[in-house]
Amino acid sequence: AKSAGGNRFERADPEADARVITRHGLTTALPAALDRGEFFIEYQPLVHLGDGSVRGAEALVRWLHPQHGVLGPDRFIPLAEHTGLIVPLGRWVLEQSVRQAREWRERHGGDTAAPLRINVNLSPCQLRHPGLVQDTVEILEHEGVAPDALCLEVTESALIGAEDEVLEPLHRLAEMGVDIALDDFGTGYSNLANLRRLPVSALKLDRSFTQSMQRFPADPVDLKIVEGIVALAHSLDLAVTVEGVETGAQAEQLRILGCDTAQGWYYARPGPPERLHELALADATG
Ligand code: C2E
Ligand code: CA
Ligand code: CA
Ligand code: CA
Numbered sequence: 001a002k003s004a005g006g007n008r009f010e011r012a013d014p015e016a017d018a019r020v021i022t023r024h025g026l027t028t029a030l031p032a033a034l035d036r037g038e039f040f041i042e043y044q045p046l047v048h049l050g051d052g053s054v055r056g057a058e059a060l061v062r063w064l065h066p067q068h069g070v071l072g073p074d075r076f077i078p079l080a081e082h083t084g085l086i087v088p089l090g091r092w093v094l095e096q097s098v099r100q101a102r103e104w105r106e107r108h109g110g111d112t113a114a115p116l117r118i119n120v121n122l123s124p125c126q127l128r129h130p131g132l133v134q135d136t137v138e139i140l141e142h143e144g145v146a147p148d149a150l151c152l153e154v155t156e157s158a159l160i161g162a163e164d165e166v167l168e169p170l171h172r173l174a175e176m177g178v179d180i181a182l183d184d185f186g187t188g189y190s191n192l193a194n195l196r197r198l199p200v201s202a203l204k205l206d207r208s209f210t211q212s213m214q215r216f217p218a219d220p221v222d223l224k225i226v227e228g229i230v231a232l233a234h235s236l237d238l239a240v241t242v243e244g245v246e247t248g249a250q251a252e253q254l255r256i257l258g259c260d261t262a263q264g265w266y267y268a269r270p271g272p273p274e275r276l277h278e279l280a281l282a283d284a285t286g
Pocket of ligand 4 (some may be wrong): 184
C-alpha cells in the first residue's frame with residue numbers, strides 16, 4: 001500500500017502542472033502586463049426596462065496576454081487581489097472608464113436626454129485601500145465628470161457585516177454623489193434589514209435569478225422572491241438592475257416584476273467603446 005501510494009504520488013499529471021505554471025506564471029506576469037498596456041476594457045450597456053433606452057455601461061476588464069490570448073477577469077482578478085496589484089489595476093480601470101464616460105458625453109452632444117453613466121467594479125481590497133476616495137475624486141475632477149455619472153459596484157459579500165472603517169469611504173463617496181450598487185445581490189446571506197446602514201442606491205440582482213426566469217413558466221417561488229426584493233428595494237429608494245438577461249422573455253418577465261434596468265446578451269455582449277456609442281446614438285435618434 002505504501003509503495004502504491006508512493007507511485008500514485010509520483011505519477012505525472014501534466015494538466016495539473018500546466019495549471020500550476022499558468023497560475024504562477026500569470027501572477028508573476030501581472031505587474032509587467034499593467035506597464036505594457038496589456039489590459040483593455042469592454043463595455044456592456046445598461047438598458048432601461050421601461051423604454052429600452054441605453055442609460056450607461058458596465059466596464060469589464062480583460063487581459064490580452066501575449067501567449068494565452070484574451071483572458072477574462074475570473075482568470076486574473078483573484079490573482080491581482082492576492083498580490084495587491086488590484087489596487088493599481090483597479091485605479092487604471094477607473095481612469096479609463098471615467099475618461100470613456102467623458103468621451104461619450106462629448107460625442108453625444110445634445111443627442112441624449114441624460115449623459116451615459118459608467119459602472120465600475122470595486123474589489124474588497126480597493127475598499128480597504130486608504131487612497132480610494134482621493135483617487136476617485138482626482139480622476140473625476142481631472143476628466144471633468146460629475147460624480148453622479150459614476151456608479152461603483154461592490155459585491156454584497158464584501159459589504160454585509162463589514163466594519164464601519166470599510167463603509168466610511170463609501171459613505172463619503174455617496175455623499176459626493178457617486179452611486180454605489182450592491183453587486184451579485186441575492187447570493188449571500190444578507191440580513192435585508194442591514195441594507196439600511198449601507199450607502200447603496202441600487203441592487204444588482206444576481207444572474208441566478210434571471211436564469212430561473214428562462215424556464216416557462218418560471219418557478220413561482222423565484223417569482224415571489226424577485227417580487228419581494230423589488231418591493232423592498234423600492235421602499236428603500238433603491239433601483240434594481242438585473243444581470244444576465246439573455247432572452248426577450250426574461251426581459252419582459254423582469255419588467256413586469258418591476259425591475260428598473262437590465263444588462264445581458266439579449267441587448268449586447270460586452271464590447272469596445274465605439275459599439276456602446278453607436279447603440280446609444282441609434283437609440284437616441286431612432
Ligand atoms: P460581474 O460584475 O457580475 O459582471 C457580470 C459578468 O456577467 C461579466 O462577466 C459579463 O460579461 C457577464 N455577462 C453579462 N451578460 C451576460 C449574459 O447575458 N449571460 C451570461 N452568461 N453572462 C453575462 P466577466 O466580464 O467575465 O466578468 C466576471 C467578473 O469579473 C465580474 O462579474 C466582476 O466581478 C469581475 N470584474 C470584471 N471587471 C472587473 C474590474 O475592473 N475590477 C474588478 N475588481 N472586478 C472586475
Ligand atoms: Ca459588476
Ligand atoms: Ca454582478
Ligand atoms: Ca457575478
